[in-house]
Amino acid sequence: MAVLPLGFLAPGRVATVKDIIGGRNLRCRLTELGFVAGAKVRVFQNQPCGPVIVSLGDGRVAIGRGTAQKIMVEELSAS
Amino acid sequence: MAKPASVIEMAARKVVALAGNPNVGKTCIFNNLTGARQHVGNWPGVTVEKKEGYFVYNGEKVRVVDLPGIYSLGAYSEDEVVARNYLLSGDAGVVINIIDASNLERNLYLTVQMLEMGTNVVAALNMVDEAEVRGIKVNTDKLARILGIPVVPTVAPKKRGMAELVAAAMQETMKSREPLKILYGKEVEEELAKLEALIDKHPMLTAKLSSRWLAVKLLEGDDYALRQVGKDILQQREESIRRIEENSGQDAESLIVEGRYGFIAGIVEETVTRRKTPEERLTLSDKIDKIVTHRVLGIPIFLAAMWAVFQFTFTLGDPLIGYVETFFEWLGGLAGAWITNEVLASLVVDGIIGGVGSVLVFIPPIFLLFLAISFLEDSGYMARAAYVTDRFMHTLGLHGKSFIPLLIGFGCNVPAVMATRTLENKRDRIITLLITPFMSCAARLPVYVLFVGAFFAQREGLVIFSLYLLGIVIAILMGMLFKTLFFKGEQAPFVMELPPYRMPTLKGTLIHMWERGYSFIRKAGTIIFGVVVLIWLLSNIPFGVPVEQSLIGRLGQLMTPIFAPCGFGTWEAAVALSFGILAKEAVVGTLGVVYGVGEEGLATAITQYFTPLSAYAFMAMTLLYIPCVAVIGAIKRETNWKWAGFAVGYTLAIGWIVAFLIYQGGKLLGLG
Numbered sequence: 001m002a003v004l005p006l007g008f009l010a011p012g013r014v015a016t017v018k019d020i021i022g023g024r025n026l027r028c029r030l031t032e033l034g035f036v037a038g039a040k041v042r043v044f045q046n047q048p049c050g051p052v053i054v055s056l057g058d059g060r061v062a063i064g065r066g067t068a069q070k071i072m073v074e075e076l077s078a079s
Numbered sequence: 080m081a082k083p084a085s086v087i088e089m090a091a092r093k094v095v096a097l098a099g100n101p102n103v104g105k106t107c108i109f110n111n112l113t114g115a116r117q118h119v120g121n122w123p124g125v126t127v128e129k130k131e132g133y134f135v136y137n138g139e140k141v142r143v144v145d146l147p148g149i150y151s152l153g154a155y156s157e158d159e160v161v162a163r164n165y166l167l168s169g170d171a172g173v174v175i176n177i178i179d180a181s182n183l184e185r186n187l188y189l190t191v192q193m194l195e196m197g198t199n200v201v202a203a204l205n206m207v208d209e210a211e212v213r214g215i216k217v218n219t220d221k222l223a224r225i226l227g228i229p230v231v232p233t234v235a236p237k238k239r240g241m242a243e244l245v246a247a248a249m250q251e252t253m254k255s256r257e258p259l260k261i262l263y264g265k266e267v268e269e270e271l272a273k274l275e276a277l278i279d280k281h282p283m284l285t286a287k288l289s290s291r292w293l294a295v296k297l298l299e300g301d302d303y304a305l306r307q308v309g310k311d312i313l314q315q316r317e318e319s320i321r322r323i324e325e326n327s328g329q330d331a332e333s334l335i336v337e338g339r340y341g342f343i344a345g346i347v348e349e350t351v352t353r354r355k356t357p358e359e360r361l362t363l364s365d366k367i368d369k370i371v372t373h374r375v376l377g378i379p380i381f382l383a384a385m386w387a388v389f390q391f392t393f394t395l396g397d398p399l400i401g402y403v404e405t406f407f408e409w410l411g412g413l414a415g416a417w418i419t420n421e422v423l424a425s426l427v428v429d430g431i432i433g434g435v436g437s438v439l440v441f442i443p444p445i446f447l448l449f450l451a452i453s454f455l456e457d458s459g460y461m462a463r464a465a466y467v468t469d470r471f472m473h474t475l476g477l478h479g480k481s482f483i484p485l486l487i488g489f490g491c492n493v494p495a496v497m498a499t500r501t502l503e504n505k506r507d508r509i510i511t512l513l514i515t516p517f518m519s520c521a522a523r524l525p526v527y528v529l530f531v532g533a534f535f536a537q538r539e540g541l542v543i544f545s546l547y548l549l550g551i552v553i554a555i556l557m558g559m560l561f562k563t564l565f566f567k568g569e570q571a572p573f574v575m576e577l578p579p580y581r582m583p584t585l586k587g588t589l590i591h592m593w594e595r596g597y598s599f600i601r602k603a604g605t606i607i608f609g610v611v612v613l614i615w616l617l618s619n620i621p622f623g624v625p626v627e628q629s630l631i632g633r634l635g636q637l638m639t640p641i642f643a644p645c646g647f648g649t650w651e652a653a654v655a656l657s658f659g660i661l662a663k664e665a666v667v668g669t670l671g672v673v674y675g676v677g678e679e680g681l682a683t684a685i686t687q688y689f690t691p692l693s694a695y696a697f698m699a700m701t702l703l704y705i706p707c708v709a710v711i712g713a714i715k716r717e718t719n720w721k722w723a724g725f726a727v728g729y730t731l732a733i734g735w736i737v738a739f740l741i742y743q744g745g746k747l748l749g750l751g
Binding site for chain 2: 029032034050062
């Protein structure tokens with residue numbers, strides 16, 4: 001399976017986090033929130049512009065589009 | 080000590096701190112524990128709010144310190160720095176860590192960090208009822224055993240588990256506990272061992288910190304840890320980081336965060352049973368979100384919610400404003416009758432009671448607005464509103480989160496400025512602070528009503544709306560300008576938790592409203608009071624002369640030529656604008672006084688001094704120029720005098736330029 005930015009996933013898709021590309025600050029913030037390698041996320045809302053809503057554990061998180069492009073994920077399944 | 084002392088006078092020797100992620104019910108537990116006995120202040124040196132209270136346990140007074148809601152003990156935001164410094168200070172004997180039972184994974188990250196520091200922690204597993212509804216069950220005993228700390232299930236709004244929580248916390252307080260040791264994998268552990276060995280050679284360090292914790296923090300690149308150690312250790316750190324990257328292909332920091340999450344994932348695996356995996360589960364919250372954050376429906380729903388907030392605030396608030404006005408008139412009359420000295424009577428009645436009163440009449444709508452906003456926040460909708468508006472806010476170089484202060488600004492700019500605290504990033508905070516005063520607050524409305532009634536009788540609604548729009552457009556332009564001017568390139572990641580929807584409790588919402596409203600009243604009592612007296616002095620020196628011969632009248636005459644190109648080059652207009660700095664609606668009252676007609680004859684009086692065009696320019700000026708004293712004070716409190724001064728200067732310039740363009744442009748088009 002290909003690794004692609006989280007921002008490209010359609011709603012309903014589930015993926016695992018592979019890597020975060022970006023500066024130390026961004027990586028630090030995202031990993032501390034739980035976007036670590038291996039974490040499972042499901043996309044709930046992904047519109048042409050505006051933030052992406054994903055599940056992270058049992059919580060829901062809105063991530064800015066720019067930030068979502070820096071979270072590299074591997075798609076798991078289509079549901 | 081034989082001296083009998085009441086519990087209240089007793090100094091509290093035991094201190095409990097409350098820590099937890101945002102939106103886990105921390106405030107609710109704080110209120111349950113302390114009741115009304117709380118005090119809101121600021122943490123030293125920062126604008127993060129510090130809440131303290133106390134409770135009595137077995138006849139002993141216990142102080143409770145509420146730490147800001149944080150996800151981690153890093154140094155990402157002021158909140159995190161405050162919380163970490165506090166925990167390191169050792170002031171608290173025990174920390175009650177509030178954990179959302181339905182989101183264990185995220186919440187335990189903070190818990191684990193505190194345990195690594197060796198802090199005494201009691202976990203309150205909150206909202207267990209909500210978790211069970213969502214099909215999540217946590218094995219409390221097992222969790223307690225693995226973490227090695229007491230875990231108490233609680234339901235804060237129903238006050239369930241509070242007594243057990245307090246008892247557990249009191250038992251843990253002052254215990255000395257071994258720091259939790261998480262194994263970070265071979266590559267990291269090898270280097271940690273070297274660092275620890277080196278740290279152990281410095282008894283100064285090991286006296287206050289655990290060497291393992293310090294070593295881990297050093298590899299994480301933590302500022303605090305880096306400042307503690309000397310050159311030898313820093314050198315070893317550089318070397319270790321390089322080696323870890325060489326051997327594992329990953330940077331040390333990521334490995335450590337991942338290690339912690341790995342440890343937590345193990346705990347969750349062991350202790351949580353779910354009906355469905357989190358990725359499959361679609362909660363009621365998700366279903367609501369599908370509609371509320373819908374790409375088409377989201378914006379109308381958001382607009383409807385905002386419309387409801389304003390209807391609620393102003394239909395309920397307007398009659399209440401009348402009552403407050405009547406109260407201050409009554410108070411003024413009473414004081415006037417009591418004080419025989421003419422000068423003193425004028426100071427008290429016109430100056431203090433009139434001036435402070437003119438600001439305090441806004442208490443009803445401000446409290447109602449805060450009530451509505453607290454309700455939206457506590458219910459979870461505010462985070463969605465930020466989501467919906469993010470797209471639009473991006474054009475200003477801001478995030479959706481900045482939208483909330485701007486919205487509050489339509490009610491009153493003071494709480495709007497205070498609301499910028501929720502923004503994590505300094506750049507976002509300052510841009511938002513600087514453009515907030517252009518949101519046309521309720522105090523500007525009386526000015527519009529007067530002028531529009533006199534000059535634009537058939538098109539009142541449209542003209543007033545155009546002024547609100549003008550404010551928004553100027554705010555957008557300024558936001559874009561500041562983005563490119565001051566803060567080029569800096570962009571904070573937008574990551575925001577969307578808490579599940581909840582029905583807010585009445586008590587919680589009321590307390591929330593009160594905290595915010597009270598800081599407004601407090602401000603009215605200090606800064607505004609001072610300025611009120613100053614302006615009274617200016618308009619009454621020398622005493623007994625008509626306003627135009629007083630200091631402020633002469634000042635007004637000096638300013639007249641400045642405003643002439645804008646179409647309102649009269650000393651009366653200049654004086655009215657000067658008083659408007661006190662409170663924007665004072666412009667109306669001042670015009671009434673200087674024209675000598677009172678508020679009743681004002682609508683006819685102004686038609687002699689203004690044309691429709693200059694009236695519009697004057698309204699634009701009133702909207703845009705210098706924010707009122709209370710706002711300037713609030714900006715200063717959130718930043719410093721430099722930014723407050725800048726806000727005063729640049730808004731004055733913008734106001735003048737816009738009024739000039741309107742008047743001169745209008746004249747060119749033959750409107751004047």
